[in-house]
Amino acid sequence: MATTVQHTGFRFAPTDRLHPRRVQRIHALAAIAPAPAAEHAFAYATAHHYLEGADAAARAGDHDLFTWYTDHPDAGAHALATPTAVGNCVVIAPEQLITSPISDTPYYLLNPYTRPAPGEHQELARAAYAVADDTGFGDLLAGHARVLVFLGHKRYNDTFDSWTISRLPGTVFVDHVADPAALARDLIHEAGHNWLNDALAAANCKLDDQALFHSALAAAIAPARDEFANRWAQATERDDSEALNELRTFRKDCGSYVHLYDYMSQVVDFATTDLEKLAEFLRHLVRLLAVDDPSADVDLSGIVLKRVRHIDQGKAAIALAGDQETPGLRGGTGIGTAVVRDSQQVLLSEVIAKINSLFGGEFADPQIGGFVTAAAGMAEEDPRIAEQIDNNAQDQFLISPDLREALTDAAVLNEGAFGKLTGALTGEGERAEELIRLIGAYLYQSRRARTEPETEPEEPKA
Known part of the structure; x- marks a missing residue:
């Protein structure tokens, strides 16, 4: 039985109208009754799997597969559904994705051979949806992440891949670790992309395909980062220890300037924004300058002290004033009697x-x-x-x-x-x-x- 969840934080009226209208049009192709109102988001995500799957089967001339999609306008999703904090979701972990001329990004379509993800994946998904719901993003996932496709299992220090494609709204593809919070983070991120795509479509907004959008900060830092990386690579290839040491010194100087500015700016009015701009530039740049020096400064700005443990190593008299007696200083004794230590x-x-x-x-x-x-x-x-x-x-x-x-x-x-x-x-x-x-x-x-x-x-x- 589906879990009906009431969410309002990410509700957008045009999108609320878009979902049932598009589902109705897709289902009209199969001549079936419209989905219940509580299931519009789930039906919206799975109906696109039906539409894309039937289209691919027709183009390939696969009569049996096309007939299956015709008989299963939900693409078999209800048989695969897993109850979560945001409603029924499809959680799968396919061994291989699809590539085709119509999409530059690999993807996956629900089909007659799709099976639910293993039990540990199901538990991880349920926990991740619960984390997202508890932190205020349940309605976002309820509307825009109802099909979860697990990709590869990664370690924390690996690069994670995750994506969505506009042809399958409501479907999210993610790498994962065994951490519900990390999975919830990626679900929220990708569901945000689906939300934006649906909002633009519902509001009939179109972006110029030729328009490019850049991060001003990233654009400013990238040349310096790339120059440092190139010089480091060249020095390493030449085994030029002097050049490598110069680069290490440069990185250290960048960090030293940031620390000095943070301190001095609290007590000195420099009457210019140039020094502050340089400090902010270097603050972000130094984190991107990778070196192989174990003694290099490490950015600890994101570290939060969570727990402190005190260990009793005995008592010591430390009084210097007040009612307690302060131990006096002891003069030197035994001068010239030292022996060589073993x-x-x-x-x-x-x-x-x-x-x-x-x-x-x-x-x-x-x-x-x-x-x-x-x-x-x-x-x-x-x-x-x-x-x-x-x-x-x-x-x-x-x-x-x-x-x-x-x-x-x-x-x-x-x-x-x-x-x-x-x-x-x-x-x-x-x-x-x-x-x-x-x-x-x-x-x-x-x-x-x-x-x-x-x-x-x-x-x-x-």
Whole structure:
């Protein structure tokens, strides 16, 4: 049973009249009764699949397919319908799209062989429509995104493709991740294109096919972005480190100017808009200047602090005034009594500090130190590990598959106080990989420091 949803936010009277009028004309070709008023948007989207499908079958001389469309003026949509927060929708994930001379963009038509998308796609779609409805865009999707065609599954850092075509109003083609909010975003975006197309058609507005519309900001930034990219590519091809460093410096200077202007403009009236214009230009440009420098500034303007965790690391006396007693400064003592620090202890201290940063200071230094030395010590007893350390550079050793196995075996044998660290080491993810690399580096350098003979200083030449 269809879900009837009342929406008003994106209602446009000419479009409300366009939908049933066009559906009536299409259905008149098949001599069927008009769709119920509550189903006008759904019928509008699916009727165009019937119209385009029947036309393609007739042009191809496919009598059986043409007969099927004649018998199914909804293109089989009602049998495929999925109830959502905005009404019945068709959710499909075809393996292959159609290309034809009448459309430069790939598309898909409902046909006798169309099957609903798999269950996880259906759940994702229902959740996405619900997100859109909860955020005020339900009426937009109800009127202009009733057929959802899933394309490929992507990762967050991939480029997403999504589109609509004017011949299939109410149909949306989208790539996706397993995130309802991300899918809702793309549905809203593409439904907006369908809304605009319908609004222009309903108001009898036509755009000049020769007219071009440009973003002034994008047009201004594009030449500088392209010039930077070209110079970077040329310098990389020539292996010109000096030119690459100049480009890195330029990018850093752009960011530095923006930060300085943002600060100084709060206290100084520059009496000109030129500096502000330059700041805004560079603010947008620097985000588009890609370099391969891990130390390059990263734009964090869109980062929002969501959660803070405080870890109790003990109490400290910090009073400097008031009723509390302020600790006095202590003078220097033991001058000239310093001893050379053990290189092994220095190495271990560095590893402890880095591992502590992985866990936000959750563990005491002795706990981490004991864990590292126990795991590394037991792993070193493995002849394979000792041989690999003795015969390889550190970066080669750290990618050895035997390293994870040896450290995992050692960690499992040292449970108890090291239980949580063991769980982290034997788990998956970036933190586990980094933990293995840190302990592996310590193991490698520790053994090398103990086994390699010290270089004797050369006798001074006479």
